Amino acid sequence: MVKYLEEPLSAEQLRKLLKKLGMVPAALVRTNEAIWKEKYRGKELSEDDLIEAMAGHPKLIERPIVEKGDRAVVGHPPEKIRRFLASF
Numbered sequence: 001m002v003k004y005l006e007e008p009l010s011a012e013q014l015r016k017l018l019k020k021l022g023m024v025p026a027a028l029v030r031t032n033e034a035i036w037k038e039k040y041r042g043k044e045l046s047e048d049d050l051i052e053a054m055a056g057h058p059k060l061i062e063r064p065i066v067e068k069g070d071r072a073v074v075g076h077p078p079e080k081i082r083r084f085l086a087s088f
Contacts, residue, residue, distance in 0.1 A: 004058045004061065005058050005059065008055060008056075008058040009054075009055060009061070010055055011048075011051050011055045014051050014054055014055055014061075017065065017072060018051075020067060020070060021072045021073070021074065024047065025047045025050035025051050025054070026047075026050055027062075028054065028061060028074070029050055029053070029054065029061075029062070030059070030062050033059050033060055035057045035060060036053075036060055039053075039057075040053055062074050063075075064081075066081050066084055066085070068084075068085075068088060069088075071084070
C-alpha cells in the first residue's frame with residue numbers, strides 16, 4: 001500500500017501509473033478539491049502541467065488506485081476493484 005498523501009508520487013511515478021491505468025492526466029485529477037479550484041480551475045494546462053500539479057498536491061489524485069504488475073485501476077465504483085482483482 002502506498003500512502004501517497006504522506007509520501008507523494010513523483011512526476012515520473014505518476015507518468016508510469018497513468019500508463020498502467022491507460023488514462024490521460026486530466027482523467028485522474030479531482031477537480032472538486034479546494035486546491036484545484038484555488039490554483040488551477042479555468043487555466044489551460046498541458047498534460048505535464050497536470051502531472052506536476054498532482055505531484056505537488058497529491059490530494060488532487062483520484063483514489064483509491066489498485067495496482068498489480070503492469071496494470072492498475074481507479075476503484076470508483078468499488079466493483080471495478082473486484083473485477084480487476086478477479087482478472088488475475
